[in-house]
Amino acid sequence: MLARLDNVTKRYRTVEGLRDVSLEFPEGEVAGLLGLNGSGKSTLLKLLAGLLVPTAGRVTVFDGTPRRNRARLVYLGEADSLYGWMDARDAERFMAGLFADFHRDRFRELLQGLDVPPRKAKAMSKGERGRLRLAMTLARDARLYLLDEPLAGIDLLSRERILSSLVREWHKDSTILLSTHEVAEAEGLFDRVLFLREGRVALDARAEALRSEGRSVVATFREVLG
Amino acid sequence: MTDRRGWFLDPEAGPIFQQIGDNVRRFLARGDLRPGEKLPSARDLAGELRVNPNTVVHAYSELEGQGVLETRRGLGSFVREDAPVEGMRQDLIRRAASRFAEEAVRLGLSKGEAIAAVKEVLDARAAR
């Protein structure tokens, strides 16, 4: 198992972000994390990234704690993490200096493929910033990718480019965990879908199995969470 | 064939790997794809369609099992020279006819009326 949660609860003040969740993530899986706002998707991803520590239970990534294994995982958060003054060249310098597994050539290819403009971040649209951040993310050689709403608030063409790039850069030993509201667009990507509701796993199913029963992931979403 | 637009994938219509197979058969039936032609790599097609590469791999392997595709080591996946294209054409036509017939029955058309309707449409097309 690449990553696992054992009876993990995360409490914020009095609200429980995650309640007693146990999950396992094998190598090579692309899993979709779906749910309404506040259902615990971000919390789950942050726990796996080591940005949060469980109130109860244990998070294991690569047989250790996430923070200690941070070199082998990539977290792409919802919050925009670019400095306003940064352009693609600055981003390259930033990543190359701080992450040992960053490939400059792959980064440049991704910049082209994602059509990232050579401007400063503050002069870019949200979609362009999202594409730059994705290029920074995918140019790293990680085994575990944790992507929190990489498509949120991004224009259609950028979303399509992002999804295509994700597919193209995916390595079959890598595990991707992706949370999104754009269920319909991302549906084809997932091997597995996890529906979260109020901090618990409402449904854990294989996407193609659902479709074999004639229900798309979108339809299941409405059913389980509507 | 790597153009997304030719493909028809509907998440409500069953497993995607199967739909990919259906699409390939449709391309073959219509001549958009010829026997002996190379198919895009699983990764490229997956990127174009924005689906999981494993799904494409699954689709290709099903098609291989059905004698439509063959994998040549190091070169990729190719449509077999002896792929049953004619059979696919027949299959597609029969299915289209089946859909038409069902509609005709629901509308209460007789066999003669139904055939006449088809003839009318085809004549109109030929005239253009």
Add this chain to the structure above:
Amino acid sequence: MKGLGTLLWLEYRRSRVWSAALVGSLLFWFWGMNQVRAIDLGEELGIRLVLLTMAWLVTAVVLAIMCGRFRGETRQGQYQVLLLSGPSGYIHILARFLYALGTALPFAVACGGLLAWAGRQAGLPLDTGSTLQAILVLPLWGAGVLVAPVLAWVLLLMTFVSAYRISGSGWIPGTVFVFGTGALFGPLLDWMTNISFSLPGWPLFGRLVDVLQNMNLDQEMPNPEWAFLLPQEPLWIMLALTVGMLVLAGRIWEEVEV
């Protein structure tokens, strides 16, 4: 030390506006000091020294804020990226500290220059040795005793608050930290004062005293004792504390949740 270079570059890019503003402020303080006109040279000098002290204090505060800018980064997700980056917390903290100190030192030296200038304006015959001491030794001692520990303290405060937020609010750990360390400051100051000059102090402006004694001084010139000793102990103690606080901040960095 991998990544330290990149982090220093990052600090520079993040903070260069602040640094430029500080340099600019020097011009402002200089202008201010230049404007001072008083009845006698001694009073002029006195007022200028007050301005200079204010410049120091304001700069120290500004540097502390520049160095401890974690809050904005939390909201913007940049902190998340840094926490998950390769370098350890020690290196992140060190980079911020070195940049802030690196900005402080030239500023301190420039203030030393202003001190020497003010002295000259007041008619004090500063020889080369004294001038150099004003420009280098005093500011560096001041930076070591005052600026370095303040910067380290702010970094420790910021990581402490980030790591130990209670119910999402940073006020509680922040207040605890400030009052806790504040309570320790008094005893620390007492101790430093007590043990000062156990080791030989460093004499400053020695030559100046001799020169002054050979001149006929105007009696309105206040405080003709321009020879004084800089105690060594506060410098070593503060430097040790600085290192200790930086190490602690680096360790706490590993505990931060964002």
